Amino acid sequence: MKNLKIALLGATGMVGVEYIEFLHRHPWFKISNLCGKKSVGKKYGEAVKALKNIPKEVAEIEVVEPDPKKIDADLVLSALPSEAAREIEKQFVENGYPVVSEASAHRMEPDVPLIIPEVNPDHLELINMQKKKRRDGGFIVTTPNCTAVGLIMSLKPLLDNFGIRKVVVATYQAITGAGFPGVPSYSILGNIIPYIKNEEEKVSQETKKILGRLENGRIKYAEFPVEASCARVPTIDGHLEAVYIETEKTFDLDSVVE
Numbered sequence: 001m002k003n004l005k006i007a008l009l010g011a012t013g014m015v016g017v018e019y020i021e022f023l024h025r026h027p028w029f030k031i032s033n034l035c036g037k038k039s040v041g042k043k044y045g046e047a048v049k050a051l052k053n054i055p056k057e058v059a060e061i062e063v064v065e066p067d068p069k070k071i072d073a074d075l076v077l078s079a080l081p082s083e084a085a086r087e088i089e090k091q092f093v094e095n096g097y098p099v100v101s102e103a104s105a106h107r108m109e110p111d112v113p114l115i116i117p118e119v120n121p122d123h124l125e126l127i128n129m130q131k132k133k134r135r136d137g138g139f140i141v142t143t144p145n146c147t148a149v150g151l152i153m154s155l156k157p158l159l160d161n162f163g164i165r166k167v168v169v170a171t172y173q174a175i176t177g178a179g180f181p182g183v184p185s186y187s188i189l190g191n192i193i194p195y196i197k198n199e200e201e202k203v204s205q206e207t208k209k210i211l212g213r214l215e216n217g218r219i220k221y222a223e224f225p226v227e228a229s230c231a232r233v234p235t236i237d238g239h240l241e242a243v244y245i246e247t248e249k250t251f252d253l254d255s256v257v258e
Helices: 014-023 083-093 123-132 146-160 201-209 254-255
Strands: 004-009 029-035 076-080 096-103 139-142 163-173 214-215 218-220 227-234 240-247
Touching: 004 014, 004 083, 004 146, 076 083, 076 201, 076 227, 083 096, 083 139, 123 214, 146 163, 146 227, 146 254, 163 201, 201 227
Parallel strands: 004 029, 004 076, 076 096, 096 139, 163 227
Antiparallel strands: 163 240, 214 218
């Protein structure tokens, strides 16, 4: 199999350096371009030295600007902040690139798949709806909010087997979820920040989109309410969720565990 050439947008951020961990030895992919903003012209290793030690073969790659006309790639992965992603990702799609994005900017657009492969791979059919709108071959697929992923993976088998009437979730999210440099130390040390801007809306809306059904080229959202309360807690990695679920059918605990 021919290796796919990968351009990584937002390569110098916290999500970007995590991508490098998965990409640099992957048998299917070859990193062709690493894109940044303030670090353009620097070697990648120098640009991210405050975040992580980078493999030598990647550290020597020069950071370039995210200009689709200067990129040589088969696939574009985006770790951009949402504010930047809205326009930059759109430019790459308009220039014929397939884009897979971690950002929230395009997640809720009607023809953009919001994908957890184990849950809703059929939603990838929306790619064909995007291609019908443009002749350049470009399209975008998005991944969900990190907190929503764990919730949805747990809800899917319950929905399929027992139906869901209502979900209430409280999340306790690590500081790495805020990116780099994160939250001010005086705000988080020995403390809990009880509100994360837009997070509760993302968890609720994205859950209902992903667990919805694809009908006639559109997603019919899941109809049960998802009420979320999201807090930032002083741990480095890993989110915790406390979830209350009401099901449509009765169940026994052994069936749920199975």
